[in-house]
Amino acid sequence: MNFPKLTASILAISLLSSCAKKETPEVKNYWPQAGVTYEIFVQSFYDSNGDGIGDFNGVTQKLDYVKELGANAIWFMPIMPSPTYHKYDVTDYKAVHPDYGTLEDFKKLLEEAHKRDIKIVIDMIINHTSNQHPWFLEAKSSRDNPYRDYYVWAQKDTIADFLNKKVITLDSDNIQQWHDPGIGEDFYYGFFWGGMPDLNFDNPKVREEIFEIGRFWLEEVGVDGFRLDAAKHIFPDDRPLDNHEFWKEFRAKMEAIKPDIYLVGEVYDKKEVVAPYLPGLPALFNFDFHYTLLETMNTGEGMLLAKKQKEILDFYQGITPNFIDATISSNHDQPRLLNELGSDPEKYKQAISVLLTMPGAPYLYYGEEIGMLGLKPDENIREPFLWDVKEKDTGRASWIESKYSTDETVTPLALQKADPKSYFNHYKTLIALRNSHPALAVGKLELPDQEYPKSIMAYFRKTAGQEIFIVHNVGKEEVELELPVGFEEVIFGLGDGVNTNGKLKLSGNSSRVYLKE
Numbered sequence: 443m444n445f446p447k448l449t450a451s452i453l454a455i456s457l458l459s460s461c462a463k464k465e466t467p468e469v470k471n472y473w474p475q476a477g478v479t480y481e482i483f484v485q486s487f488y489d490s491n492g493d494g495i496g497d498f499n500g501v502t503q504k505l506d507y508v509k510e511l512g513a514n515a516i517w518f519m520p521i522m523p524s525p526t527y528h529k530y531d532v533t534d535y536k537a538v539h540p541d542y543g544t545l546e547d548f549k550k551l552l553e554e555a556h557k558r559d560i561k562i563v564i565d566m567i568i569n570h571t572s573n574q575h576p577w578f579l580e581a582k583s584s585r586d587n588p589y590r591d592y593y594v595w596a597q598k599d600t601i602a603d604f605l606n607k608k609v610i611t612l613d614s615d616n617i618q619q620w621h622d623p624g625i626g627e628d629f630y631y632g633f634f635w636g637g638m639p640d641l642n643f644d645n646p647k648v649r650e651e652i653f654e655i656g657r658f659w660l661e662e663v664g665v666d667g668f669r670l671d672a673a674k675h676i677f678p679d680d681r682p683l684d685n686h687e688f689w690k691e692f693r694a695k696m697e698a699i700k701p702d703i704y705l706v707g708e709v710y711d712k713k714e715v716v717a718p719y720l721p722g723l724p725a726l727f728n729f730d731f732h733y734t735l736l737e738t739m740n741t742g743e744g745m746l747l748a749k750k751q752k753e754i755l756d757f758y759q760g761i762t763p764n765f766i767d768a769t770i771s772s773n774h775d776q777p778r779l780l781n782e783l784g785s786d787p788e789k790y791k792q793a794i795s796v797l798l799t800m801p802g803a804p805y806l807y808y809g810e811e812i813g814m815l816g817l818k819p820d821e822n823i824r825e826p827f828l829w830d831v832k833e834k835d836t837g838r839a840s841w842i843e844s845k846y847s848t849d850e851t852v853t854p855l856a857l858q859k860a861d862p863k864s865y866f867n868h869y870k871t872l873i874a875l876r877n878s879h880p881a882l883a884v885g886k887l888e889l890p891d892q893e894y895p896k897s898i899m900a901y902f903r904k905t906a907g908q909e910i911f912i913v914h915n916v917g918k919e920e921v922e923l924e925l926p927v928g929f930e931e932v933i934f935g936l937g938d939g940v941n942t943n944g945k946l947k948l949s950g951n952s953s954r955v956y957l958k959e
């Protein structure tokens with residue numbers, strides 16, 4: 443049988459509208475275990491005072507938007523003073539960057555966010571400071587300066603092998619890790635680059651400083667948690683056990699101040715390296731998820747991601763039963779997701795459908811919900827958000843001239859809101875679906891026993907009271923498959939599909955989510 447596309451759409455719509463008559467399920471907040479966190483680069487978000495740079499007051503004005511999208515929390519990329527636009531090299535750990543506003547502005551933002559039940563997580567960059575940080579300026583001034591041991595030093599002749607090193611890592615393309623401060627013959631260690639000298643965590647004073655900084659943000663400012671940057675580099679690569687121990691100590695210190703603190707770590711590596719950090723950092727970004735999602739979408743090999751994710755969750759479970767799997771489709775370090783998927787809107791919508799129907803606590807990078815574009819260098823994957831058409835977009839940041847996300851290439855939010863088929867409404871619908879179905883939020887992941895055509899990604903999500911079956915055709919050709927018994931009610935549909943007596947014909951890049959009766 444070959445249904446014409448129109449019939450298929452009508453059928454899909456009638457199925458969807460029939461279920462809409464039922465009682466609307468209650469939307470719940472599943473954060474931190476499975477709620478949605480929205481990652482914001484303040485600089486590019488909303489400029490409230492017309493200086494071209496996004497700011498705290500701008501974010502405060504847009505909290506209702508974050509709420510409308512359905513996010514439960516915001517992660518702010520660094521907000522502390524720094525000489526760089528990205529601010530991943532801090533010069534003062536107890537202040538905010540003046541471009542973004544005052545600490546009072548930030549506290550106001552926190553208060554308004556909390557009123558809306560939105561949690562606030564800030565980037566905490568403690569592996570290294572800026573080379574302009576007062577500690578480093580002191581430290582490099584002389585060997586006997588009291589701050590000398592805040593950093594890691596070595597004499598040039600003892601590090602000859604390292605200076606000749608030619609290996610790069612996943613999270614840094616920097617080869618040279620020892621740097622010459624230009625004074626005397628000692629070099630300092632800076633994993634990422636010379637502008638970011640690594641702190642010496644063997645020095646108990648450094649640890650005390652860091653714990654005190656944590657206390658400041660939790661107690662005096664009132665944030666809900668931290669995103670820990672470069673978490674596996676606290677000690678050098680050959681000391682992973684010391685890294686694990688440090689984070690356990692950090693967690694204990696922070697929990698003593700705020701028992702429900704949220705900590706999410708960036709351990710940019712494969713699951714075997716990531717998992718041992720769980721006891722110290724109960725939430726960790728799942729970079730395997732990101733890469734396997736891209737591979738699945740770009741190769742059309744359906745079960746790759748479902749199997750990988752099952753493997754990861756089982757592996758984590760073996761380390762600790764209490765963990766939060768922070769899934770990501772992209773972030774501020776990756777090319778924009780739409781670019782990664784060949785600028786194919788169908789694939790893009792489907793990748794989001796996968797992210798938001800899989801287990802985990804999904805992170806959404808600002809701008810993805812309107813299909814922003816961008817390729818490296820990094821500043822071009824961090825371009826200003828497009829709120830409205832240029833003439834009307836008073837809050838659009840202009841600190842950088844956008845190369846990829848312009849009015850010609852991206853439909854601004856105001857127009858997308860009015861279009862039921864827009865990326866924005868796609869995100870919003872899926873987040874609402876997830877937050878109103880416990881099985882989609884916190885249900886266990888189960889893989890089907892059955893073999894499906896190669897382009898099919900199929901999985902179950904189950905809680906004690908609810909069972910959901912999700913199927914995506916990640917290929918471009920229509921395929922036919924048999925639905926598991928009892929799964930007939932469509933609660934979400936993307937693209938075309940026709941169900942005839944339990945046999946589903948699913949078009950390319952189409953998805954269905956079924957609720958068991």
Ligand SMILES: [Ca+2]
Nearest residue numbers: 489491495497
């Ligand atoms: Ca501003």
